[in-house]
Amino acid sequence: MGTEKTKEACFCFFCFHSNYTTRQQQQHSLNFKQQKQKPKHKQQILVSSSCFKFPHLTSVFVFILLLVSSVFPATTANKFRQEHHVFRPPEEINKMKLIEAHLNKINKPFVKSIQSPDGDTIDCVLAHHQPAFDHPKLKGQKPLDPPERPNRHVEGVNSSENYQLWSLSGESCPEGTVPIRRTTEQDILRANSIRKFGRKIRPVQRDTSSYGHEHAVGYVSGNKYYGAKASINVWAPKVANRYEFSLSQMWLLSGSFGNDLNTIEAGWQVSPELYGDYRPRFFTYWTTDAYQTTGCYNLLCSGFIQTNNRIAIGAAISPTSVYNGGQFDISLMIWKDPKHGNWWLQFGSRTLVGYWPASLFTHLRDHASMVQFGGEVVNSRPSGSHTFTQMGSGHFSGLGFGKASYIRNMQVVDWGNNLIPLSNFKILADHPNCYDIRGGTNRVWGNYIYYGGPGKNPRCP
Template identity: 30%
Template sequence: MSPPRPATTSSDRLPVSVDRPRPPPHGSPPSLDAHVPLQTPVRPSASASPLPFLSSALTAPGRVPQLRTTRAPHLYAMWRTRPGGFYGLRAEISMWGSPNQEYSQDSGASIQIYCQDGGHYNLIEAGFHVSPSLYHNRDVRFFTYWTKDFKSASCYNLRCKGFVAASGTALVPGQAITPPSSYGEYDHYIRLSLNKDPKSEDWVVYRHDLQTPSFLGYFPVEFCSGTPRIKALTGFVNYLNSTRGPPMGSGHFPDENDDDKTTAYFRHVKNYDSKGRAFEPITVNMAPFS
């Protein structure tokens, strides 16, 4: 029997100004290969329809800044805002593996916040990916990432100064997640948020598919302090020009049945305001992606 849908929380407002977690010790945190179990969702009602990944397309110059510039091409399916005064996003992200992915390739999905810093944008993000070159296997893993201007500095997980993991959290950057969704059989997801704490001004990451919101850690404010900002929900694949790219999500476009067991999605999307309160997104301000 499939486990029940995760319980919803009694409030859309997150705790703010939480006690600062202690930074983890230097080096990789322990037990990253101990898989964290996922929940199996019940099919949502029509009022909670998913936002499926769009068709993949190359990022056009001058639109959204290029990511991970050591690899090309970079293919994205992106739902993003125009630049503005934004404070974060929450979304339910479907989990898909990529068992045949080559060592040099990367695929996944994430919540992204771009913050203007002078004449360029910095990026912070949290999500899930398959990256054999980073972990030496093809497990689906929770990850965090930041980059300053997309060329001078960047870092995954806890490998250098940046994201600070909460003490005792059950989901650490780099942690393996299991099982992923299986095409036509079952649908697995995790619900994450990345938003600006109204008092500390740090960018906090929570997991929301448990009985109560679980604080996973934060990006210090200096990693994303400028405005205007762009927020985005993004599926991505990165690979070398000499190789065939891996699938994005399930590797299939949405069909007329809108079946969660066959299509990758972002669902139950929420925006955050300056006081840390979640609210329904207003999609009329979303920029077309082409």
């Protein structure tokens, strides 16, 4: 009889403790507010009735566990909060503040914003408020009027040359503004650091693949060049990972391939790190110190001055070429304005995009000493072997039109502001078993090249 009373007392204590613990948990959880409104006696009855269903030894064991939890409730709660709440360290908080400050610097106030089908936001910014004029050498300036185009430049109809996704909606930026792709927090977080955001990893001279850059290019050198023009076949090559890119472009270079290299570049690129997707995008680049501290892609730093309200640098190009199907290319021309000495960029046959002021440069302040056309990829050697990242169409040059990527009608601008054919044209592929190139000339295409490749394959381990 005494044993039964002791057993009943233990059970009653267990029931009381269960009810107490339940109420204590209710006070620490917003999710149980409704339960707290229920009559306490009803809850006690429920707990008590279930209490006697436990065998004696099990009840004692559970009682001990509950007793321990009642002694250390704060510790358990604190541990729960630590496991389910993210506490940002000071370093991360400072990083986010720096990112916010950088975004405020490059995302200028806009008079209109346009949503692109690919997810981009295009801001229409007053031309004199664009990032270029943050540069110490350009402060207080305004965009210049269009220059004289090179002689022998054939102009076409300018009716349907804006091949960018954001413009397909029919929306456009007002006169007096320039369209700028809005940079997001995610864009910067994909980069290794804020300092490196919008910059190329430093490539080196064309006969080496150091730093993971590989090329297949045609080039001219040995004279003074004041511009270049070409039509570049547009594809959407596969890029193996976010740390690599694939591009097709033309370069104007001056200086050595040491720390004093000056470049002006334009073309299309697929760069998941920079843009967050795998679409080919129209891009520009410049540097005056071999990609170390000066210059950037597009308008991600001060320098390039945009004058056009229909072309957004960094926006996706559409359509793209199809293997053994329709082919699409964009015509680009860069030339030095004889009057002011600035380097102007033209998209299509008549659309002036803007210019790089001569004051940005050292060697290119006068002329270029080399012009290159072709492709470039970054090979990060994933898993210790060559990357699968494609160049051009992803197929070798020997397949020809419709299958291999091409650049046609390649010309340069001479000292008299004349467009002329290439002379002493040479080709070079860093790793021809991975990406190759071949050149030719005919009456329709003038100087042209086919180039590209799949990257890793049995001959490119």
